Amino acid sequence: MADSRYRGLRVLVAGAGVSGRSAAEALLAAGAEVTVTDGSAARLAALASLESQGAQLVPGHNTPPEDTDLVVTSPGWRPDAPLPAAAAAAGIEVIGEVELAWWLDQERPGGPATWLAVTGTNGKTTTVSMLESILRAAGADVVACGNVGLPVVDAVRAGHRVLAVELSSFQLHWQRALRPEAGAVLNLADDHLDWHGSLESYGEAKAKVYAGNDVAVFNADDEWSTRLVRAAGGRRVSFTLGVPRADQLGVDEDRLVDRAFGEDVELARLSEVRPAGPHNVANALAAAALARAHGVEPAAVAAGLRGFEPGAHRSVLIAEASGVSYVDDSKATNPHAADAALRAHDSVVWIAGGLLKGADVEELVRANAGRLATAVLIGRDRGEFSAALGRHAPDVPVHEVASGDDAGMLEAVRLAHDSARPGSVVLLAPAAASMDMFTDYAHRGRAFADAVRDVLSETPAATTRGG
DSSP states (O other): OTTOTTTTOEEEEEOOSHHHHHHHHHHHHTTOEEEEEESOHHHHHTTGGGGGGTOEEEEOOSSOOTTOOEEEEOTTOOTTSHHHHHHHHTTOEEEEHHHHHHHHHHTOTTOOOEEEEEEOSSSHHHHHHHHHHHHHHTTOOEEEEESSSBOHHHHHHTTOSEEEEEOOHHHHHTOSSOOOSEEEEOOOOSOSHHHHSSHHHHHHHHHGGGTTOSEEEEETTOHHHHHHGGGOOSEEEEEOSSOOOTTEEEEETTEEEESSSSSSEEEEEGGGOSSOSHHHHHHHHHHHHHHHHTTOOHHHHHHHHHHOOOOTTSSEEEEEETTEEEEEOTTOOSHHHHHHHHHTOSSEEEEEOSBOTTOOOHHHHHHHGGGEEEEEEOSTTHHHHHHHHHHHOTTSOEEEOOOOHHHHHHHHHHHHHHHOOTTOEEEEOOSSBSTTTSSSHHHHHHHHHHHHHHHHTTOTTOEEOOO
16 A cells, blocks of 8 residues: 555554554554554563564553654543543544544555444344345355454455444544445443443444445434434434334334335345344344345345354353253343343343443333343342342342352352243343453353353253354
8 A cells, every 4th residue: 555644654553452453453554653552461462473564562651652643542442541632632633443444445446345334232243243144145245344253454454345344332432534335323222331421422422323324224113223313414214123114124014124225125034033032123124224225135135134143142042951941142231232132031030240331220120020030140230230129029039149250150050040940041131241250241151151051961851052
């Protein structure tokens, strides 16, 4: 890229994780002078190979070097953290890895890729993965990237022609130039309020997915999605779990129907959406809307949904024994996601708890009190769950597990197993983040699956699944 806008720029990459590595490698290839900083010596050491390419690795910067032209920040850095705050005060531009990817994409010799972007509190990964499956069925050179799969910079550098991009609120906060062909906000609920400060600021970040769209996709059944789309300048297309009107996709009896890009086009049968449940039907409709905005034919939508393989830790059946199912939905890291998981079942032994990050579980417990058989609570904020259960479900037995990590999960599963009765579901849907006990939600899900297998190992009637 001899004419790259980054050639000769002195760039500080803040964060040596996956996105930081990708940003640093791309900037070096574009001719920039790159310094990478991180508070973790281990993460910096993992990038030692970049030093031979000319990068400098510097531990723990709180202020950018005086000659810095640009700061590229990893998504987790809050804007009021010392480094980005100092850069902004010094008049140094601060962008995210996704913004960097956008500008690098504009420099492609063959022209930029088509970006189809998805954000929302819940369902992003499933929707983007469904969208990738649909586009592949249509023959597109597509990859899922962003907050799932490849970092966007790597997807751009690999040359893919269509990008199905999952964007978190952290990533969107740092965006300025991003202009996807079509974008969707699936929903909005209390989450990451400790990072953004308020639900309104969280929504403002999410709404950036609508900047410059040809088609803005929104959820007609979600108040915030409907509110945020008002800022969109392109055509607005909504999806609903009800019977669709014109300019909507929705459900008519047992069919997913498009009345936005056609008069009455059947896209798929309801039974072809996996995993089952209203929230995943909504995800499928959102993915279909984005695909149809890109010109995908109905047959490819149906084929893509049939061929879609759900991701790990999202309503995954781990085992069945003595009439009891054990389901891993560790990805339910906030109350909104846990509500969707709980509503898919009638009688639940609920394993919940972790880091609430400022979220409130009152409405979650109140709305699902009638389907709870027992609650087993783990994690730092389990007391808030216990108090809400005492107020809204006083007859539901509650067990609390004080120990952490995998041993704590094993104890929780033992308690859940002992409480479960035929016809019930032992459901890990924590409604909270995992970092108080585990590395991430995937580690938590694996610990649950391992604990289930351990507890059932001497139960001949058990049927375990891959996890």
